[in-house]
Amino acid sequence: MTRTRTPGISRRSSLALMGAGAISVAAPWVARAQAKTIKIGMPTILSGRVAQLGTSSRNAVMLEVDKVNAAGGLAGRQIEMVIRDSKGQPQEAARVARELVNTDGCEWLIDGEASSGSFAVHEVARDLGVLCVHTCSEASSLTADPKQHIPNAFRCVRQGIHDSIVGGSYAAAIAKTKGLKKWATCSPDYAYGRDTTGEFTLYLKRFAPDVELISESWPKLFQPDYTEVVTKILQAKPQALYSCLWGGDLTSYIDQANIYAMFGQMEVFAVNMADYTALTVVKNLPKGIHSGNRYIKTFPATPENAAWGDAYKAKYNEYPTNWSWQNATAVMFLAEAAKKANSTDGKKIAEVLAGLTIKCPFGADGTVTMRGDDHTLVGYAIGWGTTIPQEPYVPEVKAGDWKTIFELEAEWKKSKGYT
Amino acid sequence: MTELEAGRTRTLVPVRGDAGLQRYRDVLIALVAFAVLASLPLFTGSKALLDLVIRCSAYGLFATSLNLLVGYTGLTSFGHGMFFGLGAYSFGLIMQKLGVPIPVAFVATLAITAVVAAIIGAICVRLKEIYFAFVTLAFQMLIHSTILSWASFTGGDQGLRGGIARPRFLGIDLSNHVHLYIASCALLILGLLAMRQIAQSPFGYTLRMIRDNAARASFLGIDVWRAKLTVFVLAALFASMGGMVMALFVSGAYPEFAYWTISGEGIFINMLGGVSTFLGPMVGTVLLLLLNDTVTRFTEYHGIVLGVVILFFALGLRKGLLDFVAEWFAHRRDAGEGR
Numbered sequence: 181m182t183r184t185r186t187p188g189i190s191r192r193s194s195l196a197l198m199g200a201g202a203i204s205v206a207a208p209w210v211a212r213a214q215a216k217t218i219k220i221g222m223p224t225i226l227s228g229r230v231a232q233l234g235t236s237s238r239n240a241v242m243l244e245v246d247k248v249n250a251a252g253g254l255a256g257r258q259i260e261m262v263i264r265d266s267k268g269q270p271q272e273a274a275r276v277a278r279e280l281v282n283t284d285g286c287e288w289l290i291d292g293e294a295s296s297g298s299f300a301v302h303e304v305a306r307d308l309g310v311l312c313v314h315t316c317s318e319a320s321s322l323t324a325d326p327k328q329h330i331p332n333a334f335r336c337v338r339q340g341i342h343d344s345i346v347g348g349s350y351a352a353a354i355a356k357t358k359g360l361k362k363w364a365t366c367s368p369d370y371a372y373g374r375d376t377t378g379e380f381t382l383y384l385k386r387f388a389p390d391v392e393l394i395s396e397s398w399p400k401l402f403q404p405d406y407t408e409v410v411t412k413i414l415q416a417k418p419q420a421l422y423s424c425l426w427g428g429d430l431t432s433y434i435d436q437a438n439i440y441a442m443f444g445q446m447e448v449f450a451v452n453m454a455d456y457t458a459l460t461v462v463k464n465l466p467k468g469i470h471s472g473n474r475y476i477k478t479f480p481a482t483p484e485n486a487a488w489g490d491a492y493k494a495k496y497n498e499y500p501t502n503w504s505w506q507n508a509t510a511v512m513f514l515a516e517a518a519k520k521a522n523s524t525d526g527k528k529i530a531e532v533l534a535g536l537t538i539k540c541p542f543g544a545d546g547t548v549t550m551r552g553d554d555h556t557l558v559g560y561a562i563g564w565g566t567t568i569p570q571e572p573y574v575p576e577v578k579a580g581d582w583k584t585i586f587e588l589e590a591e592w593k594k595s596k597g598y599t
Numbered sequence: 600m601t602e603l604e605a606g607r608t609r610t611l612v613p614v615r616g617d618a619g620l621q622r623y624r625d626v627l628i629a630l631v632a633f634a635v636l637a638s639l640p641l642f643t644g645s646k647a648l649l650d651l652v653i654r655c656s657a658y659g660l661f662a663t664s665l666n667l668l669v670g671y672t673g674l675t676s677f678g679h680g681m682f683f684g685l686g687a688y689s690f691g692l693i694m695q696k697l698g699v700p701i702p703v704a705f706v707a708t709l710a711i712t713a714v715v716a717a718i719i720g721a722i723c724v725r726l727k728e729i730y731f732a733f734v735t736l737a738f739q740m741l742i743h744s745t746i747l748s749w750a751s752f753t754g755g756d757q758g759l760r761g762g763i764a765r766p767r768f769l770g771i772d773l774s775n776h777v778h779l780y781i782a783s784c785a786l787l788i789l790g791l792l793a794m795r796q797i798a799q800s801p802f803g804y805t806l807r808m809i810r811d812n813a814a815r816a817s818f819l820g821i822d823v824w825r826a827k828l829t830v831f832v833l834a835a836l837f838a839s840m841g842g843m844v845m846a847l848f849v850s851g852a853y854p855e856f857a858y859w860t861i862s863g864e865g866i867f868i869n870m871l872g873g874v875s876t877f878l879g880p881m882v883g884t885v886l887l888l889l890l891n892d893t894v895t896r897f898t899e900y901h902g903i904v905l906g907v908v909i910l911f912f913a914l915g916l917r918k919g920l921l922d923f924v925a926e927w928f929a930h931r932r933d934a935g936e937g938r
Contacts, residue, residue: 227900227901270851271654282647296853371747
């Protein structure tokens with residue numbers, strides 16, 4: 181008889197396959213927790229286009245963890261970091277975070293995820309009730325939105341809204357003295373780019389009401405060619421340009437805009453310029469670009485900050501990134517909280533962390549605070565300055581005023597319906 | 600009498616008898632598989648194992664539904680991930696904005712997916728081969744871009760935030776890990792059984808005929824366009840189910856769910872497991888997830904390892920794992936009969 185169906189597999193063989201699968205699945209999952217060391221899990225991005233986010237975060241965490249361990253550990257327990265790649269995919273970030281807690285026996289999480297991944301890890305923290313410190317996501321809503329609030333999650337990261345308030349007031353002061361009325365913007369076309377640019381122009385106009393926005397460009401994220409954007413801006417002839425392009429996008433943009441001698445024709449405000457990842461990569465760094473501080477070892481201009489930057493460079497042969505200081509600060513917070521609580525119990529640590537102020541090389545006044553009501557970092561060094569083509573790249577940074585930031589942030593929260 | 604007609608006359612009666620028997624056998628296997636999976640939490644406290652099975656359910660439904668298109672109908676879709684994303688987003692948004700019971704959101708999501716798939720399918724299935732592949736990819740990118748741009752509704756690139764509420768229904772509490780696990784297993788088994796029935800039905804054989812020779816099917820009076828559209832919509836429904844399982848697992852929905860890489864993973868899973876057997880994609884899913892989870896534990900250079908595995912399957916075996924096993928069994932049986 182002719183067989184009319186394609187050959188399938190028999191029940192016996194499928195059962196055998198399922199059995200073999202079950203055995204191979206079960207083997208690696210034998211959770212073992214050692215009471216002496218405390219494991220801290222860290223999902224982050226170690227591969228792909230923004231792998232530097234993960235590697236520089238990992239470097240900073242290990243730098244600080246080594247110090248804590250050398251000083252006796254957390255309440256007498258040595259720290260063991262378990263750091264794993266999420267590839268920047270939220271579903272992987274969620275899986276890795278759950279695996280770190282459920283299988284590897286990690287008691288706390290340091291979440292080195294950006295954007296959507298941090299929200300995925302946040303849900304894992306909500307679900308498992310594990311202590312979690314976000315260290316890379318700058319999205320303001322992660323902590324500002326009360327719907328997101330959980331008692332066991334904290335954010336030790338600079339915030340988009342803080343940058344916009346400081347940037348807006350700094351730019352407005354320069355706009356007034358130099359008479360810059362016609363402005364253009366050029367930012368990446370995704371939520372961060374749109375939100376940050378919107379907030380920056382909001383505060384710019386608030387402090388300098390006669391400013392006029394005459395051109396907007398929204399290149400795609402990771403766009404390789406910026407010619408049309410550059411020519412569009414040149415044709416509009418603005419007196420000043422704002423951009424929140426970052427990383428490789430920003431450096432490509434500057435290299436391409438240099439060909440058109442753009443930087444001589446207008447004042448440029450690029451909030452993400454003053455980060456070594458961008459400063460050291462641009463071929464001919466133009467003089468006089470205004471930038472917010474990401475990480476720069478000359479701001480805050482203290483010996484502690486300079487020493488930290490040098491120690492990092494000595495160990496890893498590259499300068500730290502913005503992500504580095506944030507991750508280092510997270511470890512400092514956890515260490516101080518464990519000392520205060522004299523415990524490594526997640527709940528107790530969370531209680532101590534809320535409202536905790538610690539000494540920190542990256543603080544505006546030598547300290548930073550984990551604000552109690554929304555569990556977010558405040559009091560960190562934030563400011564703007566102008567670039568020069570060689571080290572120290574941004575010799576002088578004008579510090580932002582935290583009193584103004586708090587006032588305007590409260591207003592912004594109200595307008596968003598967060599309070 | 601043509602060769603085809605002769606073949607059909609000769610096999611008509613036995614095939615019908617076989618089909619009935621086979622259906623019982625399939626249901627039995629499904630019941631046993633469900634019983635085995637559902638009893639797993641009794642034997643192991645490993646949450647990671649349960650997580651793996653939940654993720655296998657999501658990807659397994661998605662990959663097997665893709666095989667309905669690729670393996671059974673010969674429609675290589677590069678955009679099947681859009682329905683995975685659509686399922687996750689529709690379900691998440693309905694739960695967040697309307698707060699309806701979970702079964703209502705589930706059915707509503709399937710209805711939305713059916714409508715969207717019918718519209719997109721009506722345009723795509725007229726095309727063949729590479730054109731079909733690329734137009735489905737284009738629609739996927741359209742949906743992905745819409746999710747990114749419509750930030751006020753979808754949360755943009757940060758995804759649906761604030762978690763998906765999981766109210767109890769019929770005594771089932773999906774915020775409980777074990778309940779979620781059993782519900783995912785049930786959806787997987789029901790979905791696979793339904794897809795198996797579709798594949799083994801006369802409609803399923805019509806699809807195979809279209810795959811092998813669409814012109815001949817058309818001359819026999821089959822409305823090829825309608826059959827292709829039907830399977831396109833059906834496959835979308837199961838992919839959407841997979842998306843819902845994933846949304847429940849991560850308690851959210853993210854634009855990556857609708858990105859082309861998800862479709863790529865679906866194709867890769869099919870390559871790994873094989874497209875000529877029904878369970879091939881399921882085997883591929885388990886293989887890929889196990890491989891991914893194991894390799895990422897040890898190295899961040901997982902891309903190299905996965906690449907080598909693809910090369911091994913593409914150049915070494917030249918087929919999926921289950922295809923290889925099935926052929927080996929068939930070869931052995933034939934050799935046995937020949938003796």
